[in-house]
Amino acid sequence: MKRNQMKGLLLMVFLFLAVPKMEAQTSDNNYRGTISKTVQKIESIFKVTIKDKDGLLKxxxxxxTDWRIRQGNLEVSLTAVxxxxxxxxxxxxxxxxVIRKFEYARRSAAVGKERLEYLADLYPNLNAWETRKADLKQCIISSIGLDKAPAMPKTKPILTSKRIYKDYSVENIGLEIIPGVYATGSIYKPYPLKGKAPVVITPNGHFGDGRYRKDQQLRCAVLAKMGAVVVDFDLFAWGESTLQFDATLHRNSIAQTIQVLSAERLLDYMLSQKYIDKxxxxxxxxxxxxxxxxxxxxxxxxxxxSVPVVMTSSHFVGGCPCESxxxxxxxxxxxxxxxxxxxxxxxxxxIVSDGGDWTSTVPELEFPFIQKTYGLYGKENLVENAHFPKEGHNYGESKRMAMYPFMAKYLGLDLKKVQNEKAEIDESTCVIELYEKMFVFGAKGENLPKNALKDINQLYALFGEKNLKVSEDKK
Structure with a gap:
């Protein structure tokens, strides 16, 4: 082949390869563009400000991009982009x-309002609500995995020596809730204990030192001084639970199962005691x-x-897998x-709420919805909201002071037993114990039962499941 013929052939090949690419840019245009510019156009069309505080659009x-804009609907346009x-x-x-990363657990208050309006339309009367409530109850039990839980072993609970303080006592408990898995906590009782007493379960949240912190101990001790038997316990893979499951495992979804099951089976045990009023x-x-x-x-x-504190929300369900x-x-x-x-x-x-977290909308959004549901029974007066607009996410003193009278009223507790001369609730006579006193299995876990389960995969297997987080962590 001559040199000129070779050049001509190469030119034809080049044009053949280039033409489709050129056509894709012209006749088959994909209108590719930067999101930031499209968002600016959305701002201009709808006369709004859209903040990208974290540079997520960069x-x-x-x-x-621009074809995704629906000129008559701002939020549909934003979602599409x-x-x-x-x-x-x-x-x-x-x-x-404001532009945010998508979180399944967290939405805006506007979305919460939309959801509550939708839910309210589902049950205009008591019969409709009772039907939905029954369906939700069964689904929640199944979702958590309570219906798949092995039976509680018949082993006796491990109880430590009792410490006696002014008007109350404390002892620690280790309860085998399923084979090889122990719930660890403390039992606070009125002292002396006379007759039958109510029982209060006090699960703790992700606050610093868990059940060992000062405000948790105060809450339990004051309720005990008022006449209640109070039980608290460690979160899964927190506190003494880490003797079985490392703290890094707390964010496994099975944590939610074990935590709710711990509360249920501690309650089972307490209600089996003759001194408890069922x-x-x-x-x-x-x-x-x-x-x-x-x-x-x-x-x-x-x-x-019940008194749920700083968690009732229509737009946040808890970012930890142990909650959601x-x-x-x-x-x-x-x-x-x-x-x-x-x-x-x-x-x-x-319902206790504050102005510094996702419960800031409770007075105008969630509480009216909940009160309306109580209204289906003609019992609006049985649900209350204590809101602290200038406070943040905690179970602090003011929130405890709202809880004590409510519990006293509906559990038949004696508020006078914790009031000073000014009729103020006085927590100062409660003793804040050191960690070591609150341990069930010893300062170094030396008394942990030999059958204690320590394999997270075996724990899932007890519920007929596999630990899917293992594969997720390897990605």
């Missing part, structure tokens, strides 16, 4: 939106303990009064903690 491109990148938006006010059963906890409080009041008919990892909030084609709290109706409930 360098992101998308096909058909952001969803491909696992991004979403939060509405701050009528004219300001008709007076309370539960209260904050943050993650607030989640457990709502779950227990929703699924356990034995609970007669088992998918119970997908029950009933979607529920939330406000509806779960409403499942306690018509039993007395005090």
């Amino acid at each position: 360098d992101k491109e998308l096909d058909y 952001l969803a491909p990148f696992e991004l979403t938006y939060f509405k701050e006010n009528d004219s300001t939106y 008709n007076r059963v309370g539960v209260t906890g904050g943050s993650g303990g607030g989640s457990m409080t709502m779950f227990l009041a929703a699924i356990d008919d034995r609970i007669t009064v 990892g088992r998918g119970l909030h997908l029950c009933g084609n979607g529920t939330n903690n406000a509806e779960i709290a409403a499942m306690a109706a018509p039993k007395p409930q005090l």
Whole structure:
């Protein structure tokens, strides 16, 4: 082949390869563009401000960007542009939106309001609500895995020596809730204990030192001085639970199962004691303990009064798998903690909220919804809201001071036993114990039973499941 013929052939090959590419840029245009510019166009069209505080839009491109804009619907437009990148938006006010990473557990208050309006339409009367409530209850029990739990072993609980303080006592308990798995906690009792007493379960949340912290001990001790038997316990893979399961395992979804099951079986044990009044059963906890409080009041008919603290929300279900990892909030084609709290109706409930976290909307959003549900029974007066707009996420003194009278009223406790001369509730006579005194299995875990399970995979197997987080962590 001659040299000129070779050049001509190469030119034809080049044109053949180049033409489709050129056509893709012209006649088959994909209109690829940067998201940041499209968001700016959305701002201009809808006359709003869209903040990208964390630089989440940087360098992101998308096909058909501007074509995704729906000129008559701002939020549909934002969703179409952001969803491909696992991004979403939060509405701050009528004219300001913020770009956020998508979180299954957290939505904006506007989405919470939308959900509550949808839910309210599902049950316009008591019969409709009772039907949904029953369906939700069964689904929640199944989602958590309580229906698959092995039977509780017949072993006796491990009880430590009793410490006696002014008007109350404390002893530690290790209860084998399923084969080889122990719930560890403390039992606070009135001292001396006379007659039958109510029982209060107090699950704790992700607050620093867990059940060993000062405010948790104060809460338990004061309730005991008022006349209640109070039981608290460690979160899964927290406190003494780490003798069995390393702290890194707390974010496994099975944590939710074990925590709720711990509360249930500690309650089973307490109700088997002759000194407990089975008709007076309370539960209260904050943050993650607030989640457990709502779950227990929703699924356990034995609970007669509940006080969930800083956790009731229509737009946040708890970011830890120990609160939301088992998918119970997908029950009933979607529920939330406000509806779960409403499942306690018509039993007395005090919802404690504050202005510094996701419960800031409770007075105007979640509480009216819950109160309306109580209204289906004609019992609006049995649900209350104690809101602290200038406070943050804790179970602090002011929140405890709201809880004590409520528990006293509905559990028949004696508030006078903890009041000073000014009729103020006085926590100062309570003793804050050191960690070592609160341990069940010794300072170094030397008394941990030999059959104690330490393999997370075997724990899942007890429920007929596999530990899917193992494969997730390897990705």
